[in-house]
Amino acid sequence: MSVSQSLALQPGMDNKQLWGMDFHNPVFPISAGFTLLFIFYALLDPASANAQMIATRTWAIEHFDWLFMFAANAFVVFCLALIVLPIGKVRLGGVSARPEYSTVSWFSMLFGAGMGIGLMFWSVAEPVAYYTGWSGTPLNAPARTAEGATAAMGATMFHWGLHPWAIYAVVAVAIGFFTFNRGLPLSLRSAFFPLLGHKVRGWPGHLVDIFAVLATIFGLATSLGLGAKQAASGLHFLTGIDNSLELQMAIIVIVTGLTLLSVWRGIDGGIKVASNINMVLAIALMAFVAVAGGIGLFVTGIGTTATAYIDYMLPLSNWIGREDESWLHGWTVFYWAWWISWSPFVGIFIARISKGRTVRAMVTAVLIVPTLVTLAWMSAFGGNALAQSAGGVGELANGIGDVSVTLFEMLQHMPLSTFTSALAVVLVLIFFVTGADSGALVIDCITAGGKVDGPRKQKVMWACLGGVIAAVLLWAGGQDALDALQAGAVTAGLPFTVVLLVMMVGLYKALHQAHYM
Template identity: 50%
Template sequence: MTDQVQDSSDIEAIIPQHELEYDTDYEIGQDNVEVLGLDIHNPVFFLSAAIILLFSVLTLMFPDQAGDFLGHAKQSTLRTFDWLFAATPVIVAVFAITLCVTPLGRIRLGGAEATPDFSILSWIAMLFAAGVGVGFMFWGAAEPLVYHAGTWGTPLAAEVGTPEADRLAFSATLFHWGIAPWAIYAVAGLALGFFAHNKGLPLSIRSAFYPLLGERVWNWPGHIIDLFAVVSTLFGLATTIGLGATQAANGIAYLFGFEPSIWMQIALIMSMTGLAVISVIRGMDGGVKLLSDINMGIAFLLLIFVVIAGPTVLIFTGLGEHLWSYVTDTPALTDWRDRPDLNWFHDWTIFYWAWWISWSPFVGMFIARISKGRTVREYFSVVLLAPFAICVVWFTAFGETAIGQHDAGIGELANEVTDSSIVLFQMLAELPFSMISSIAAVCLLIVFIVTSADSGALVVDTITSGGKTDAPVGQRVFW
């Protein structure tokens, strides 16, 4: 899979040598100040911390008003810009494919002599854990099931119980979790990685805008870009951690037969924060990489268990069927014009696209950091296709098992879904060794949350330290 670049002349044939390096006097961390032993960028660190603190205080003081305001803002944004959100994944996917099939695909991140820092398996594990791990746990069984049952509407307004609705339950799920989010992440990551590893610029969001802004990127235009990236990353992480903590708390309560509470969620979040702090202190290799490898091992075992204990034949036959349905249904699912399912489209597809875009600074920058030494062609091939392959297998296995139980009237999934967070545990309850598999699922979910929080802290710390990747440990712990 790895593309070998024989010497620098291969790259010079693609891009003139003078374009490979920017003539800038900026030095990484030159605007930083030292406060209480921290090495922080002024003003990005202070402004982003102030915005997050102010937002948290206001939402705690005025929860109802904040909920109404944010809900209205969300709906207005989805209605007004649905066309832009819908078009974005298509544009970036076409751009990624174009780079792969042209000579530009031979460019290596970090230069012709650069070598990868991580093995291919560890690289994929970190991609998966940071990008979609928590979402796979939350929606792996629930999303195909609620589409199939029409709990909150169906894709393209298909009639529940028809072959079309059954097909779209999976093609819409793969549409949301497959190529689209990873195309967004991959293009963001390539831009950041290229300018950091090949151009010698700081590993920061502003660096990708250097061709447009020039030296102004080191002043307030760049400060605003990095500030926006930090805030959107932290808000996106808060959503994921909130979903994950809710599912973990509800799953534990479901397993042991007691009512979940907000205090249990708080205790879980505090415990996971403690684990994330330990992981952050251990650094990239001893923290994120180690946790990602553990994640993939547990996830693989859980997946194999569901395939064997669930409707095995249906799962294997469904792999090809759902993949083909994804290909054939994608144009209709992408088209925002005259939708018969406009509410569903806004509540699911456009919400997902907005979520992925809000995560792109975080995940893209994390991917850039771990992808040095890969060619552009190898980079896109793995970042787009490896998570998509996992997506197809994961949602097919968990979705077919959950839908099979629903249609056969087995267990609690025979009833209408009222709480998406416990669908996974309701499904596992009807399989052999349910307690063991459910505990494994809770552990996997917790480690995924810790990995996401750890990765996010590393990325935010890099941005708020002026592009430094070796900032003091206490700084990473703060975030």
């Protein structure tokens, strides 16, 4: 690419300075306008908005399940190819670039932004749901049997293993390469330069970035609002304190306040520190659960879970002629749509912290390492949850009552339950902070025209806005408003699936050219 081509897409060229901040025109005003419109829509009649958005989501999932399934499989194959093909030698930032962060800090940050908070709740709730037949079983495996337990662990790993991380990796590599190797803005539009050329600077590029901002802010607000309800349920279960709206709002205020502190301290003093602390605490909690539940069960569980994952991967990847269609749509296709809608946020953040690493090293770390960590985590938490369910211990024996308390129900039947439950609450809160902080960073990058480091007060504004949206929806619209927002984010995964497939083609062409030029 020539120098003139690069200069035509310099970060922030179309920016407007206002109140000491740096806004990209028209991405910022249109994104903000659509955000406000959707909030008013969700608050005007929350029940109707929820029903309409869920109906739209259901239509997208039922009619385009084949597209979601095909795309997720294609991303895994593509990422594995990047690891073994010669083009994997391309280094983000050029041959002389070196990583900004240590491997441990880098991995801690990408894992916390990717799905750390989800694993805290679903590593227990999901296997139990499948095993007890709470909402159907994968491939119609018989509930409450040895076969059903194997299928439960295999399906849970399938949803949290290679496929979601491959979705994130495709976006991360594309953004990282075009930003650090081609001098383009740190923004989603840059990944389409091989296909759209200079049109990415016009409305095609604006629309891509606007979509990325909306998907990110809606996803973060949904997670914060629903997470506050889950955290409040956990506190009620542990302490008996009323799970009131006031408690949920207080949790949002606390998380938002900690996020602002983290944002103000920057990546090195904020996200990196919090992510490292969280990783240490998470490993400590996992080790305790593994030992308390029986180290033999844990070691055996790793083998059986890995085997189940391998055995069930191909059957669960197939969408043709499935007899468990309801389960397929309610779980797998929903997950793929949700991960895809989150990929602009997670992908851009991973790209931001990955300069200096080769494509091969980056994809290996993003794809393989989190899958191995998830394998160990699921074997500890999911394995013990199924053992308690099969043994008729506590509430887990009857399946899921409340997703937000299943983790605490499992810990209740282990030693030092008060201490470990309190540790779990702290983990949840820090995961919320790191997720919200990284989300504010990503939105700021996009709305600042692709600048790697925008003004701090601009990041603070986006962090505040995420908390305000979650609080307003929870206070005025309740569960219906949050569900409508989540359904909207999942529905957005449909058009973005096509966007990612196109992006993948352009990325391969660019990497091939970079390696052989």
